Amino acid sequence: MTTLTAGALLPVKVRARRPVPVMVAGGFLALVVVAAVFAPLLAPYAPDAVDLSASLAGTSPEHLLGTDASGQDLLSRALYGARSSLLAPLALLALAALLGITMGTVAAWYGGWVDTLLSRVTDVMYAFPGLLFVVLVIAVFGDGLTTSVVAMGLAYAPTIARYTRSLALSERSKPYIDAYRVQGMGGARICVRHLVPNLSGALVGYLVVLFGEGLMSLATLSYLGFGAGSPSIDWGLMVQEGQDAVVQGALLPALVPGTAIAAVVVAFNIVGVWVSDRLGQGR
Amino acid sequence: MLLDIENLTLRLPSGAAARPLLAEVSLTVGRGEVVGLVGESGSGKSTTARAVLGMLPEGASASGSVRVDGEDVLAMEPGRLRAHRSRTVSMVFQDPRSAMNPVRRIGDFLTEPLVRVLGLPKRKAAAKAVELLAAVGLPDPERRMRQRPHELSGGMLQRVVIAAALATDPGLLLADEATSALDATTQAEVLALLRGLQEERRQAGSGLGTLFITHDLPLAAAYCDRVYVMYAGRVVEHQPARGLFADPRHPYTRGLLDCSPALGDERELRPIPGRPPSLSDTFTGCPFTPRCPRAEAECESWTPVTVPFGGASGPADSGSAACRRLELVARSSA
Amino acid sequence: MLRGLPRRIAGLLATLLVASFVIFSAVYAAPGDPAVLLSGSRQELTPEKLAAVRAEYHLDEPLVVQYGRWLWESAQGDLGRSFQYRDQVADLIGARLPTTLELVAYATVFLVVLGVGSGVLAALRRGWVDSAVVGGTTLAASIPSFVAAIALVSLFGVQLGWFPVTGQGEGFAGRLHHLTLPAFALALGALAVISRVTRQAMAEAYASDHVEAARAAGLTEREIVVRHVLRNALGPIVTMCGLVMAGMLAGTVVVETAFGLSGVGSLLVSAITTHDFPVTQAVLLLMVIGYVVVTTLVDLVHPLIDPRVSLGGRAA
Numbered sequence: 001m002t003t004l005t006a007g008a009l010l011p012v013k014v015r016a017r018r019p020v021p022v023m024v025a026g027g028f029l030a031l032v033v034v035a036a037v038f039a040p041l042l043a044p045y046a047p048d049a050v051d052l053s054a055s056l057a058g059t060s061p062e063h064l065l066g067t068d069a070s071g072q073d074l075l076s077r078a079l080y081g082a083r084s085s086l087l088a089p090l091a092l093l094a095l096a097a098l099l100g101i102t103m104g105t106v107a108a109w110y111g112g113w114v115d116t117l118l119s120r121v122t123d124v125m126y127a128f129p130g131l132l133f134v135v136l137v138i139a140v141f142g143d144g145l146t147t148s149v150v151a152m153g154l155a156y157a158p159t160i161a162r163y164t165r166s167l168a169l170s171e172r173s174k175p176y177i178d179a180y181r182v183q184g185m186g187g188a189r190i191c192v193r194h195l196v197p198n199l200s201g202a203l204v205g206y207l208v209v210l211f212g213e214g215l216m217s218l219a220t221l222s223y224l225g226f227g228a229g230s231p232s233i234d235w236g237l238m239v240q241e242g243q244d245a246v247v248q249g250a251l252l253p254a255l256v257p258g259t260a261i262a263a264v265v266v267a268f269n270i271v272g273v274w275v276s277d278r279l280g281q282g283r
Numbered sequence: 284m285l286l287d288i289e290n291l292t293l294r295l296p297s298g299a300a301a302r303p304l305l306a307e308v309s310l311t312v313g314r315g316e317v318v319g320l321v322g323e324s325g326s327g328k329s330t331t332a333r334a335v336l337g338m339l340p341e342g343a344s345a346s347g348s349v350r351v352d353g354e355d356v357l358a359m360e361p362g363r364l365r366a367h368r369s370r371t372v373s374m375v376f377q378d379p380r381s382a383m384n385p386v387r388r389i390g391d392f393l394t395e396p397l398v399r400v401l402g403l404p405k406r407k408a409a410a411k412a413v414e415l416l417a418a419v420g421l422p423d424p425e426r427r428m429r430q431r432p433h434e435l436s437g438g439m440l441q442r443v444v445i446a447a448a449l450a451t452d453p454g455l456l457l458a459d460e461a462t463s464a465l466d467a468t469t470q471a472e473v474l475a476l477l478r479g480l481q482e483e484r485r486q487a488g489s490g491l492g493t494l495f496i497t498h499d500l501p502l503a504a505a506y507c508d509r510v511y512v513m514y515a516g517r518v519v520e521h522q523p524a525r526g527l528f529a530d531p532r533h534p535y536t537r538g539l540l541d542c543s544p545a546l547g548d549e550r551e552l553r554p555i556p557g558r559p560p561s562l563s564d565t566f567t568g569c570p571f572t573p574r575c576p577r578a579e580a581e582c583e584s585w586t587p588v589t590v591p592f593g594g595a596s597g598p599a600d601s602g603s604a605a606c607r608r609l610e611l612v613a614r615s616s617a
Numbered sequence: 618m619l620r621g622l623p624r625r626i627a628g629l630l631a632t633l634l635v636a637s638f639v640i641f642s643a644v645y646a647a648p649g650d651p652a653v654l655l656s657g658s659r660q661e662l663t664p665e666k667l668a669a670v671r672a673e674y675h676l677d678e679p680l681v682v683q684y685g686r687w688l689w690e691s692a693q694g695d696l697g698r699s700f701q702y703r704d705q706v707a708d709l710i711g712a713r714l715p716t717t718l719e720l721v722a723y724a725t726v727f728l729v730v731l732g733v734g735s736g737v738l739a740a741l742r743r744g745w746v747d748s749a750v751v752g753g754t755t756l757a758a759s760i761p762s763f764v765a766a767i768a769l770v771s772l773f774g775v776q777l778g779w780f781p782v783t784g785q786g787e788g789f790a791g792r793l794h795h796l797t798l799p800a801f802a803l804a805l806g807a808l809a810v811i812s813r814v815t816r817q818a819m820a821e822a823y824a825s826d827h828v829e830a831a832r833a834a835g836l837t838e839r840e841i842v843v844r845h846v847l848r849n850a851l852g853p854i855v856t857m858c859g860l861v862m863a864g865m866l867a868g869t870v871v872v873e874t875a876f877g878l879s880g881v882g883s884l885l886v887s888a889i890t891t892h893d894f895p896v897t898q899a900v901l902l903l904m905v906i907g908y909v910v911v912t913t914l915v916d917l918v919h920p921l922i923d924p925r926v927s928l929g930g931r932a933a
Contacts, residue, residue, distance in 0.1 A: 124632075124636060124639060127905055128867075128901075128905055128908075129863060129864045129866060129904065129905075130867030130868060130870075131870070132870075132905065135889065135901070136639075136901055138889060139643070139888075139894065139897045140646055140654070141647060143890075212759065216759075216761045219763075220762075220763060220871055223871070224870070224871065225890060226889065239763060239764065243767055246771055246775060246782075247782055251775070254767045254771070255767065258764035259764075261761055261764055262759060262760045262764050265759045269755070269758075336833050338829075338833060364835075365835040365836070365837060369834060369835025369836075374830070374833045376826065381825065381827060382826050383827055384831070385924065385925050386848060386849055387848070399836075400835070431924050
């Protein structure tokens, strides 16, 4: 069998129609990932190198993006901050996807009490607007990045489960599933081997969109002081640490990480919408 | 003449459609007359009616003229056009349920034109609206005024629409499949109502003209004074209604009659083979050639022209048809 | 029209009951002794103090009894005492609630004027205006509200000096002046949703046959837009505005913190930071009640705006 990538199967005209904003956003995200991975090589300073003589310096050849109140180099901190700011939403999505996809598939396949439970849990979750459910979990279990990630994972799981359930229900009624059943294959095996893999396109598109949202929410939690805490380096936390300087007229300490968050979220949304449109078409 | 359409041709920009929407359509409606316009969907009958209101499809370019009371609708300024639409011509649509705004009350629908067009004060308009509803035979008109469209049946709604259409006392009524969405008994009631209103106005001397658009040829032949038959954007036959049943000249008209069942008619039903042409079909000659039982090779290159029965010297009001083999058809049916 | 009302009210109460139980019983989900969590400070925990907390919260009774007592007292306005402020929680919230409500109301004004306005504009003027509105609002939705807050303070507060950076303001005009940037930051993220819903609803209303019929009857485009398009699109627009407004209650947590406003949202943040659990519970309960009640109200109002929708969920 010859190997063909999916792209090669598409007509040339369709393949070429990748809009410019998607290219720019994708390129930017790739750059951010590279920056996060190679932060130690790229950063001009150690991210926690305090230099009180250079407190709140503006942009200069020494400090390209200026410094914060303790004279720490903002470019270096932003590069290191990309690590936790990108890894945390990844962990949250992994948890939420594992829980949500399992729950959604089981609810769609077996129905019954699992299905009822899912809809009840979702109802309760939806009674808490915005991040309030996560805030409740943090209030009980204490703050910290791990609690935030787990709480957000729990909060996102019912949404993903609901989406998976609706996809799985329509996929379940397709003849090929019946064919496997007739062959005597067990439900769990059909779900894991055939059903879920066939949903993966739509699910991945959905998860990419959720990634931007998750990054935004985690940054908000860090900003409120519930997520990543000092001395770790995180964009949301950097904004909180930098906001006092804004009133003194030094905008960079808050705006550099703030812009980083906004730019990455915008880029993720652009790519996410494109990916889910793309993968959605295959269905 | 109340309505006089002359050589109306409507074209969409190339790419949107391969053939003209309307090709050299000529049609007249006199005061007090009921004129039928018959054709399959896509034949251009609704497009013709909309052109009378100056509502052309987006991007369409028109040639020819559409005169109402001698004034060319296609040349009207926007302000004049709105006055034309609100005073001179009214339209009754196929589905009253979708033609009425579902969130507004029946009363608003009737009083709005009375206040806006005739300038009646609100209270007087409401009283007149009740009168109008009673005149179209709606029971309990005061209560209807406060109801919303979803509370009335289709037949009642169509009566409301007719009442609203006649509220401003227009000269010309365009009934676009006005009874097609109704069930048979309601259809008969609404037709009787339209006839009655027409008669009332004829006696009052105001002379309402009606252009009755339908896909139902026997209905049109039974209900109208004269009938035009359209095919692929073209008028293919025009006759007084009584002649149409007895002596259809164009093969398409004949085909339409042959595929409509009638009581006491033992003839075999014969559907017209093929399908009605779409906007992407092009023709080198007569558009009916592919479906025509009498077509010859020459028909494929013959550009249709309307020929009066009995040749150019024949009597003007006996009718006309656009068929190359008209003489042959006329002879064989005689 | 009121057929579905009892069912809706029952649903509302059931949701509130479950949500309040989750909020209350969360204490027991925590590892360790709930008395430790409820006592606030983790230092200087003497056995006497723990016993006092246990007595005050009736921790020795069954969970359901405790919950019933808490619910009953909350319903009567007794929300317990704050450990941090040594004050009645109800008084604490009462003093801060006006700021939060003003903020949400002001943000709703922004939302309606800018969100609905831009949506109408996009629907009426296709082409580049449409693309600009969709692009601009989508961009705004991607910016976290705390980043927007700081950007707004930097630009309009510090650089241009148009708006005050801190404080609450005196008098109506003063408060309005102080709340302008916070309200805008709060509304910014939701603009895209409102704008998109408005644009979509308008487009759908425009495509309906009765608009064509109105045009055939000689109405001007302005009359058509006001009486037939906007009027018919109102249902989804009002519903979405209500839902977003309800959601903004939770959004005040971030915006009040960013602008240093002393409202209920910032109270929640400080209560969590200082482990003041009675205050946390009370604020969460208040926000959930506000959210659920407003969303239910929106559902109930919808059939009044749009007679096509009935409470039973079936179109008539």
